Amino acid sequence: MSQTLSRALKILRFVASEPRRIGEIATFLGVHHSTALRLLHTLRDQGFVFELPDHRYRIGATVIRVGFQALEAIDLRSVARPFMVTLNEATQETIHLGTLEGDEVTYIDKVEAKHGVRMYSRIGAVAPLHSSGIAKSILAFLPGDERSRLLDGRDLTARTRHSITSIDALEEELAVARERGYAVDAEENEPGIHCIGAPIFNGTGHVEGSVSISAPMSRIKRDLLIGFAPALLDATTAVSKQLGWEP
Amino acid sequence: MSQTLSRALKILRFVASEPRRIGEIATFLGVHHSTALRLLHTLRDQGFVFELPDHRYRIGATVIRVGFQALEAIDLRSVARPFMVTLNEATQETIHLGTLEGDEVTYIDKVEAKHGVRMYSRIGAVAPLHSSGIAKSILAFLPGDERSRLLDGRDLTARTRHSITSIDALEEELAVARERGYAVDAEENEPGIHCIGAPIFNGTGHVEGSVSISAPMSRIKRDLLIGFAPALLDATTAVSKQLGWEP
DNA sequence: CATTTGTAGTGCGTAAGATGCACAGTCACG
DNA sequence: CGTGACTGTGCATCTTACGCACTACAAATG
Numbered sequence: 086m087s088q089t090l091s092r093a094l095k096i097l098r099f100v101a102s103e104p105r106r107i108g109e110i111a112t113f114l115g116v117h118h119s120t121a122l123r124l125l126h127t128l129r130d131q132g133f134v135f136e137l138p139d140h141r142y143r144i145g146a147t148v149i150r151v152g153f154q155a156l157e158a159i160d161l162r163s164v165a166r167p168f169m170v171t172l173n174e175a176t177q178e179t180i181h182l183g184t185l186e187g188d189e190v191t192y193i194d195k196v197e198a199k200h201g202v203r204m205y206s207r208i209g210a211v212a213p214l215h216s217s218g219i220a221k222s223i224l225a226f227l228p229g230d231e232r233s234r235l236l237d238g239r240d241l242t243a244r245t246r247h248s249i250t251s252i253d254a255l256e257e258e259l260a261v262a263r264e265r266g267y268a269v270d271a272e273e274n275e276p277g278i279h280c281i282g283a284p285i286f287n288g289t290g291h292v293e294g295s296v297s298i299s300a301p302m303s304r305i306k307r308d309l310l311i312g313f314a315p316a317l318l319d320a321t322t323a324v325s326k327q328l329g330w331e332p
Numbered sequence: 333m334s335q336t337l338s339r340a341l342k343i344l345r346f347v348a349s350e351p352r353r354i355g356e357i358a359t360f361l362g363v364h365h366s367t368a369l370r371l372l373h374t375l376r377d378q379g380f381v382f383e384l385p386d387h388r389y390r391i392g393a394t395v396i397r398v399g400f401q402a403l404e405a406i407d408l409r410s411v412a413r414p415f416m417v418t419l420n421e422a423t424q425e426t427i428h429l430g431t432l433e434g435d436e437v438t439y440i441d442k443v444e445a446k447h448g449v450r451m452y453s454r455i456g457a458v459a460p461l462h463s464s465g466i467a468k469s470i471l472a473f474l475p476g477d478e479r480s481r482l483l484d485g486r487d488l489t490a491r492t493r494h495s496i497t498s499i500d501a502l503e504e505e506l507a508v509a510r511e512r513g514y515a516v517d518a519e520e521n522e523p524g525i526h527c528i529g530a531p532i533f534n535g536t537g538h539v540e541g542s543v544s545i546s547a548p549m550s551r552i553k554r555d556l557l558i559g560f561a562p563a564l565l566d567a568t569t570a571v572s573k574q575l576g577w578e579p
Numbered sequence: 580c581a582t583t584t585g586t587a588g589t590g591c592g593t594a595a596g597a598t599g600c601a602c603a604g605t606c607a608c609g
Numbered sequence: 610c611g612t613g614a615c616t617g618t619g620c621a622t623c624t625t626a627c628g629c630a631c632t633a634c635a636a637a638t639g
Contacts, residue, residue: 087374088625089336089597094378101398103405107616117599122617127334131341135574138414140616144402147341149576151348152399153535155391158350186382191393207404209397335596336626354587364628369588387587 104141190220218270218282288329351388465517465529535576
């Protein structure tokens, strides 16, 4: 492992949320300011950070570009996009696309609701495996051994008072999801927000990602949300077929 | 400058376009494969690259997340401001920044001309969609369906005797603007005032806003105004790149 | 099946490169 | 003007990143 590189990567994450000064970054890393300065200058010279006129540093254009480039290289995203837009128009709610990357489910696309209440989500962010509809719908359809490996020893944090916090209860919930063909997040991830998610399969029948419909309970009751399930399944089935899946 | 960090950043740019193997990356960097391996493992452990099952590496979720996080924190105004100031100094004319908000283009920043004649504009004011250079340069580069939706049924008020008042004529004008890369307002919005405007794009290639140069015809003839177009395009390209856009 | 090939991964010694220090330069403020 | 805060530079030193040699593994081949 490279200590120098680790430090630089920590800088990138630190300046992502807001521009930072050299001294602040040096303190954050626990290094001398001249060390922080050299790392920042290297990052700046390759466009990974941008130095503002007041000597604060923010994320640079290269990170943004590299991130977009990588997103565009994800085939699932371009295949799913039109179906997500259709689903968004049919429901007027926020549609997410997620994919399993390593041990985490990551949001890789989103079509926003037409209404004012915004979902707490961000492209690139990790969706909690045990409490979000988008992640549960992937988890439910993974091969059993892979799912067990992911869940083994995992701490199921209670994100809300509705969250599932035991492996046994989660496995039961996932079995129900498999029967239904989609997973439900009943305020398990975020208070006042519920969600349904369904899996996308590829040509080998392996789960490749999932699409979800999220809505505030204040606007969409559970019955109405569940009423969107056929449309959701139509969309995910259509995407799956594009990926070579056969029912 | 940090050589180790430089190498790692080059890796990120190299794997952005497509997943790569360790050997390929080592060759690209001109280092031993164990050096490339160590850098990749550090990048992987912080989520900056993701190792595929076949040992190829692609960009990881952390880059995407950091990029989007930063993009949300980036204020178009603050990114564009320095370039607008430069353009104002080069032209001595009024520079505007506009952005599409809902169905209207709004002025969100301005750098005033050095001369006495002031432009009729105010930050926060709506720029007429069909007659101002700043709005037309956004309209021209919107996706076709979005532009059609905006124009559908819209009453094209004649603000001056030069104003375009039919949808067909406007669509033709916008097609020309797309060919050129910038839009022209030839006294369509205000008598005696002309203007050129060019779009700003974000990392998805979507138009995010526009910058315009406005001047009184009494001071700047049309030829001279058009002569500023390369400088305008330089400015908008620079802003676009900051937002992750790639030509 | 055994062998070969290609590649990822490991541990070591050492020298190259990263580090902190001391100082200089710049800017803003009283 | 002096002072303090901060960015930036050059140097000696020491720590860490490097390439090497080897191992382990998977896939291809005969």
